[in-house]
Amino acid sequence: MKKILAQAAAAAVVVMAFSAPSFAFEPEATECIAPANPGGGWDFTCRQVGKTLQDLKLVPGTMQVTNMAGGGGGVAYAAVVNKRNDSNDLIVAASSATSTRLAQGAFPGNTMDQVRWVASVGADYGIIAVAKDSPINTLPELMEKLKADPASAPIAGGSAVGGWDHLKVLMAAKKAGIDDVRTVKYVAFDGGGEAVTQLLAGSVAAFTGDASEAKGFVDSGDIKVIAVLAPERLEGDFASFPTAKEQGIDVIGANWRGFYAPGGMSDDAYNYWVDAIGKVYDSAEWKETMAANGLAPLDKRGADFQAFVQESVSDIQAISKEIGILK
Amino acid sequence: MDTLANLGDGFLIALTWQNLALALLGCFLGTIIGALPGLGPSNGVAILIPLAFTLGLPATSALILLTSVYYGAMYGGRISSILLGIPGDEPAMMTTLDGYPMARNGQAGEALALSGIASFVGAFVATWGLVFLAPQLVNVALLFGPAEYFALYFLAFATLGGVASRNQGKAAFAAALGLGIAMIGVDGQTGVPRLTFGEVHLYDGIDFLIAIVGLFALSEVFVFLEHRGDNDGASEGKMQLGRVTPPASMLKETSGSMGRGTIIGFIAGVLPGAGASLGSFLAYAFEKRLNDKKGTFGKGDPRGVAAPEAGNNAAAGGALVPMLALGVPGSGTTAVLLAMLMALNITPGPLLFTQQPDVVWGLIAALFIGNVMLLVLNLPMVSIFVRVLLIPTKYLMPTVAMISFVGIYGISGSTFDLIVMILFGLLGWVLRKYDVPLVPVIMGVLLGNAMEVNLRRAITISDGDWSVLVGSPLAIGLWALGIAGFVLPIIVGRYFRPVPQVNDEVAEGD
Numbered sequence: 129m130k131k132i133l134a135q136a137a138a139a140a141v142v143v144m145a146f147s148a149p150s151f152a153f154e155p156e157a158t159e160c161i162a163p164a165n166p167g168g169g170w171d172f173t174c175r176q177v178g179k180t181l182q183d184l185k186l187v188p189g190t191m192q193v194t195n196m197a198g199g200g201g202g203v204a205y206a207a208v209v210n211k212r213n214d215s216n217d218l219i220v221a222a223s224s225a226t227s228t229r230l231a232q233g234a235f236p237g238n239t240m241d242q243v244r245w246v247a248s249v250g251a252d253y254g255i256i257a258v259a260k261d262s263p264i265n266t267l268p269e270l271m272e273k274l275k276a277d278p279a280s281a282p283i284a285g286g287s288a289v290g291g292w293d294h295l296k297v298l299m300a301a302k303k304a305g306i307d308d309v310r311t312v313k314y315v316a317f318d319g320g321g322e323a324v325t326q327l328l329a330g331s332v333a334a335f336t337g338d339a340s341e342a343k344g345f346v347d348s349g350d351i352k353v354i355a356v357l358a359p360e361r362l363e364g365d366f367a368s369f370p371t372a373k374e375q376g377i378d379v380i381g382a383n384w385r386g387f388y389a390p391g392g393m394s395d396d397a398y399n400y401w402v403d404a405i406g407k408v409y410d411s412a413e414w415k416e417t418m419a420a421n422g423l424a425p426l427d428k429r430g431a432d433f434q435a436f437v438q439e440s441v442s443d444i445q446a447i448s449k450e451i452g453i454l455k
Numbered sequence: 456m457d458t459l460a461n462l463g464d465g466f467l468i469a470l471t472w473q474n475l476a477l478a479l480l481g482c483f484l485g486t487i488i489g490a491l492p493g494l495g496p497s498n499g500v501a502i503l504i505p506l507a508f509t510l511g512l513p514a515t516s517a518l519i520l521l522t523s524v525y526y527g528a529m530y531g532g533r534i535s536s537i538l539l540g541i542p543g544d545e546p547a548m549m550t551t552l553d554g555y556p557m558a559r560n561g562q563a564g565e566a567l568a569l570s571g572i573a574s575f576v577g578a579f580v581a582t583w584g585l586v587f588l589a590p591q592l593v594n595v596a597l598l599f600g601p602a603e604y605f606a607l608y609f610l611a612f613a614t615l616g617g618v619a620s621r622n623q624g625k626a627a628f629a630a631a632l633g634l635g636i637a638m639i640g641v642d643g644q645t646g647v648p649r650l651t652f653g654e655v656h657l658y659d660g661i662d663f664l665i666a667i668v669g670l671f672a673l674s675e676v677f678v679f680l681e682h683r684g685d686n687d688g689a690s691e692g693k694m695q696l697g698r699v700t701p702p703a704s705m706l707k708e709t710s711g712s713m714g715r716g717t718i719i720g721f722i723a724g725v726l727p728g729a730g731a732s733l734g735s736f737l738a739y740a741f742e743k744r745l746n747d748k749k750g751t752f753g754k755g756d757p758r759g760v761a762a763p764e765a766g767n768n769a770a771a772g773g774a775l776v777p778m779l780a781l782g783v784p785g786s787g788t789t790a791v792l793l794a795m796l797m798a799l800n801i802t803p804g805p806l807l808f809t810q811q812p813d814v815v816w817g818l819i820a821a822l823f824i825g826n827v828m829l830l831v832l833n834l835p836m837v838s839i840f841v842r843v844l845l846i847p848t849k850y851l852m853p854t855v856a857m858i859s860f861v862g863i864y865g866i867s868g869s870t871f872d873l874i875v876m877i878l879f880g881l882l883g884w885v886l887r888k889y890d891v892p893l894v895p896v897i898m899g900v901l902l903g904n905a906m907e908v909n910l911r912r913a914i915t916i917s918d919g920d921w922s923v924l925v926g927s928p929l930a931i932g933l934w935a936l937g938i939a940g941f942v943l944p945i946i947v948g949r950y951f952r953p954v955p956q957v958n959d960e961v962a963e964g965d
Contacts, residue, residue, distance in 0.1 A: 165501055165791075171794075172794075172797075194868075195868070196868065196869075197659070197869075198655070198656050198658070198659055198869060198871075199655035199656060199657075199658040199659060200641070200658060200659065202655040202658060203655055203656060203869070206655060232646070234641070234646075234648075234658070235655065236653050236655055279918040282915065282916045288641065288642075288643035288644070288646050289643065289644055289645050289646045290645075290646035291646070313915060313916070313918075315601075315912050315915050315916055316643045316644055316908075316912075317912075318643075319783075319784070319790075321727075321781060321782045321783035321784065321793075321803075322727055322783050324781075324782075324783075325596065325597065325727060325777070325781055325783050326600065326601070328597055329596075329597040329598070329599070329600050330600075331600040331601060331912075331916055332916060340797075343802050343804065344782050344802045344803055344804015344805060344806065344807070345782075345804055345805065347802070347804060347805075347806050347810070348804055348805035348806045350805055421797070453645075453646050
């Protein structure tokens with residue numbers, strides 16, 4: 129009898145262990161804030177991850193997506209810090225743009241320590257490209273040209289001055305031995321598409337952007353990618369293009385996508401979300417989404433991700449100070 | 456012919472019952488969204504993207520739904536412009552200049568029907584342009600570097616004086632005010648926030664729609680409040696519905712305006728960064744310069760309705776050229792559509808036409824279908840729309856206020872935007888008191904940033920050499936046109952001065 133009871137108890141423990149979530153936190157009405165209007169990258173991150181979370185039954189029901197545009201993400205950041213600090217059911221889409229703005233103090237009164245960084249779900253690696261008929265064929269050639277006469281090679285990108293597209297090319301220039309990176313001429317356009325168009329129109333010498341922005345023009349052969357800012361060569365259409373590292377300029381520019389959560393989130397809830405986003409990342413469904421949208425692997429979770437964001441914030445601060453954007 | 460065969464295939468894809476139903480739904484929703492102040496094509500498309508995802512529509516069907524909304528909103532924007540003098544969205548702004556006076560002259564039905572037909576002509580011709588000229592037009596877009604864009608915006612500002620009001624000084628003041636408002640926000644060329652006072656909500660600048668709804672709709676409400684509705688009976692007596700079809704003579708008279716408006720609008724649409732507002736603006740300004748011999752523009756001239764409506768709808772079609780062929784949005788709405796394409800795993804770019812022909816040609820066929828549907832849907836509805844004028848002002852104005860608030864809040868969910876909108880309403884009220892035209896303010900906001908940014912890009916690229924601004928034949932041509940547009944009326948105007956009339960559109964804010 130005792131034995132049976134013990135077995136039953138053991139069985140009950142086992143059943144409980146399987147039926148109850150392995151975390152002391154149970155999500156209720158989950159929400160993802162996309163700090164931009166529908167249609168942008170952050171909106172996409174929320175919706176795609178929300179859908180995968182639902183398909184994998186990691187959240188009850190549907191994850192609600194709230195669009196909170198303004199201030200390049202600053203409005204949402206301030207709202208989370210000030211009004212939603214204790215919410216356990218909330219995650220917020222973020223990317224390199226978020227860490228860039230945090231580093232440059234573009235969210236007035238907010239710092240990266242006010243929230244908890246959850247995990248990344250992939251990255252869009254930077255590229256530097258020239259028009260197909262350009263005499264420049266490699267990254268070192270472009271850098272030599274910049275060294276000799278910076279005015280001869282204006283570079284176009286889709287982000288504002290001091291934004292990610294600009295910083296990537298400056299980091300490369302620094303690694304290539306250009307001491308005063310302020311001489312590098314960067315022309316800001318509204319989005320990568322417009323910048324590529326101006327490259328084709330012959331207004332500028334080179335383009336700095338993300339691999340996904342350039343894909344259509346790479347396929348058509350209108351532009352020549354001279355460097356991919358990734359640790360190793362990308363897969364698929366971009367496999368034939370050398371990395372900057374191969375060419376002796378060791379720089380990586382990853383436009384990562386991921387999430388942060390309110391700073392007052394309980395440890396249990398935080399662990400739950402790190403685990404859930406991690407499961408999304410590991411799923412076959414997400415692999416497909418990544419392939420379809422030009423996202424390359426970047427897998428950082430929990431404390432690892434926190435450290436990653438911390439490091440990128442200090443890197444960006446250093447270079448922003450150097451070019452005078454940050455005093 | 457290859458193109459026609461492709462288009463035929465496109466119709467085969469688009470002409471399913473489900474797609475037709477989606478197009479009808481999109482056209483209907485779009486018309487309503489366009490007509491409501493505060494909701495324009497960009498918001499309409501953005502709001503419906505989640506719906507398209509939720510329904511799990513295939514790429515072509517989703518695009519059909521969204522482009523129907525896009526075209527529908529371009530149609531619908533004119534309704535409140537004409538009936539209330541409140542533009543439903545920014546490209547419909549120029550339609551207020553002659554459309555609203557027409558309505559006040561008892562020609563509301565004619566103005567609505569005429570603008571519907573002009574919209575159809577503009578959109579229809581533009582869609583053919585998209586079919587046959589897309590590959591060549593891409594090269595036109597490539598002719599425009601920053602210097603050429605700057606000259607183009609100069610051209611727009613040079614013709615601005617002719618657009619509104621008899622008092623050029625007040626128009627210039629209004630435009631300067633608009634330029635100042637345009638400077639609010641983070642400067643993209645240096646990353647420095649300007650005129651934001653550390654307020655993070657202002658970092659992205661002022662949304663055009665908030666400015667338009669505040670300046671036009673709310674200020675109208677304030678003027679009404681000020682008079683406590685005592686002119687209610689008077690305006691009701693004046694409002695005649697008129698006939699609901701335009702007489703053939705009017706169509707004949709305006710056919711040239713439609714044609715010119717279509718061409719100008721289409722070209723403006725093809726240029727990324729110009730867009731529908733510039734298209735309708737230039738179409739109106741050009742038409743007025745060309746035809747306003749008797750000073751009837753601004754007082755209810757049908758040509759002043761036909762030209763900008765043809766222009767803004769043609770621009771909507773034109774804006775699809777760079778979006779499909781280059782992946783560069785030519786307007787806010789195409790930016791949203793582009794994001795949608797990418798979410799559907801379609802990479803726009805030079806190869807889209809060859810890689811995804813079914814999507815592209817299905818979409819183009821859908822545009823034709825949506826166009827015809829909109830005309831059929833809109834003409835009979837004119838008689839319903841004009842009944843808005845029968846609503847007494849004391850009921851109409853609170854409704855306008857309510858729609859404005861809900862519309863703006865619905866876009867951003869931000870109470871800050873509502874406060875900004877009220878401030879714009881007060882500004883509009885003050886400007887109306889002083890008889891300062893409102894349209895140049897919005898033109899300043901719309902064009903100011905783009906003009907500044909392109910000037911700075913050009914100068915950065917040329918390393919501080921100003922001669923780059925006249926560095927290409929195209930730029931020189933645009934400068935010449937702009938200077939001619941500015942100087943000629945001053946000289947010619949001495950001989951053909953319009954008869955000044957007291958009772959024109961600006962005085963009619965009461």
